[in-house]
Each structure stands twice: as structure tokens, then as C-alpha cells.
Amino acid sequence: QLQLVESGGGLVQPGGSLRLSCVLSGFILDYYALGWFRQAPGKEREGVSCIGSSNSGGGANYADSVKGRFTISRDNAKNTMYLQMNSLKPEDTAVYYCAAEPFSCPGGADEYDYWGQGTQVTVSS
Numbered sequence: 001q002l003q004l005v006e007s008g009g010g011l012v013q014p015g016g017s018l019r020l021s022c023v024l025s026g027f028i029l030d031y032y033a034l035g036w037f038r039q040a041p042g043k044e045r046e047g048v049s050c051i052g053s054s055n056s057g058g059g060a061n062y063a064d065s066v067k068g069r070f071t072i073s074r075d076n077a078k079n080t081m082y083l084q085m086n087s088l089k090p091e092d093t094a095v096y097y098c099a100a101e102p103f104s105c106p107g108g109a110d111e112y113d114y115w116g117q118g119t120q121v122t123v124s125s
Contacts, residue, residue, distance in 0.1 A: 002026040009119030020083040022098030038094035050105035
């Protein structure tokens with residue numbers, strides 16, 4: 001059974017950092033592109049970052065709103081992906097989801113087949 005489970009969310013002050021983790025069970029991770037999305041109350045789900053499969057070169061991309069602050073990474077041996085979030089802002093408050101799709105980073109959320117349940121990140125003083 002393919003399963004994704006996020007962890008690491010919480011409450012942090014503006015300017016602080018968090019690292020989200022996503023453990024993927026049942027996957028051969030080398031073959032999957034891995035993405036992070038977020039959804040704030042009343043807003044649509046937004047792509048945050050994606051890292052391609054090892055077979056596709058493993059390149060990463062980021063939303064403009066998080067470039068230079070967030071870093072996506074993967075550890076295929078541990079079947080885990082990460083999102084290091086630094087210099088957090090109140091507008092980063094959202095439920096964060098991890099997702100997986102074979103091979104290369106899809107164009108949008110609706111092209112991912114596999115999703116986690118989400119973890120809440122709240123940035124507030």
C-alpha cells in the first residue's frame with residue numbers, strides 16, 4: 001500500500017524555521033518526483049516546490065514566493081522527503097501536503113496521483 005505521512009508542522013514566530021518531513025511507504029523512491037503543496041484557508045492549493053526523480057536528474061523548482069527561503073530535499077534510502085523552511089512569514093501559514101508522481105515534476109496539483117494528509121504550519125507572533 002502506497003502511503004505518504006507528513007510531520008514537522010507547528011507554530012513558529014515570524015523569521016523562524018521549520019523542517020517538514022514526508023515518509024513514503026511502499027514506493028521505490030528513485031522513480032518518483034516529489035512535491036510540496038500548501039493550502040491556506042479560503043485559498044486554492046498552491047505548489048511550493050518539486051524535486052524530480054533520480055532518473056530524471058533530480059532537479060528542483062520553487063514557487064517565487066519561497067525561493068531563497070525554502071529548500072526541498074530527498075533521501076531515497078530513508079524513503080523520506082524534506083522541506084526546510086527558513087525566514088518564515090505569516091503568509092506561509094497553511095496546511096502543507098507532500099505528493100508523489102512517477103518520474104518528472106508534473107505541471108500542477110491535479111497531475112499528482114499520491115498525496116499525504118497534510119501538516120499545519122502556523123507563522124504568528
